[in-house]
Amino acid sequence: MAFPGTIAVSSPDFGDRTRMPDRFTAEHEDVAPVIEVTGVPADAVELALICHDPDAPIPHGWTHWTLFGIPADATTIAADIGREGITTKGEAGYSGPLPPPGHGDHSYYFWVYALSRPVAGEPTREEFLRDYADAVIEQNRVVGLYSR
Secondary structure, eight states: OBSSTTOEEEOSSSOTTEEOOGGGSTTTTOOOOOEEEEOOOTTOOEEEEEEEETTSSSTTOEEEEEEEEEETTOSEEOGGGSEEOBOTTSSBSOOOOOOOTTSOOEEEEEEEEEESSOOOSOOOHHHHHHHHGGGEEEEEEEEEEEOO
C-alpha cells in the first residue's frame, strides 16, 4: 500500500486545514461538501470515501460519512455518486460536524481510498478498515476544521 502516492484529494468548498463553511454542519444546512480527486492509480477498480472526526470525545472518534461504490474514474465525489453507509449517528448519509461547544477545533478528515476490489454493501468505517485494508492501493485526504 502506498500513501499518498499519486492520488490527491481536495474540495472546492473549503481549503485543506481551513474552517468548513457553516452550511456543511449539522446545525445549519447539513449538506455534504464536494470532494475532488485526481491521480487515481490506473489499477484502481473503485473508490471509497470516509469522513471521520478523530477529535470527537468518544473512543473511536465520530464517522460523519461513508460512501462506497464510487467509480475509479470519478473526479468529483458527491452524495449521489455511490452507496452511503451508516455513520456513528446510526443513520445512512452525511452527518455534518457538530462538535461540543467550547471543545475547540475538530478536524474532519475526508479520506479517499483507491481500491483493488469493490466494496460489498455499506460497511461501517470500522468494518471497512478491517475488511478492506488489503485492498487499499492508495489513500489521501483533505481536512476541514470546525468548532462551536
